Amino acid sequence: MTDISTDHGSVLPPDAAALVVDASGDISFLLPDYPATAEVxxxxxxxAAVxxxxRDEEWVEEMLADLADAPRS
Incomplete structure (x- = not known):
């Protein structure tokens, strides 16, 4: 059986990483416990780069403009 961590009803598998944005717009970076010698x-x-x-408002605006311009399927 898999040991699953939960927080407010969300489930992230133990070996997964995620960027999470809460309702107030704050970002959390969730990482599994990598061994010290493991390559990320x-x-x-x-x-991590995103x-x-x-933190760069100009870059965020540029990315959002690209998203708005992207074709929707």
């Missing part, structure tokens, strides 16, 4: 997966590194760039 590339897509987890991408989440978190860092999220």
């Amino acid at each position: 997966p590339r897509m987890v590194q991408l989440l 978190l860092l760039r999220s």
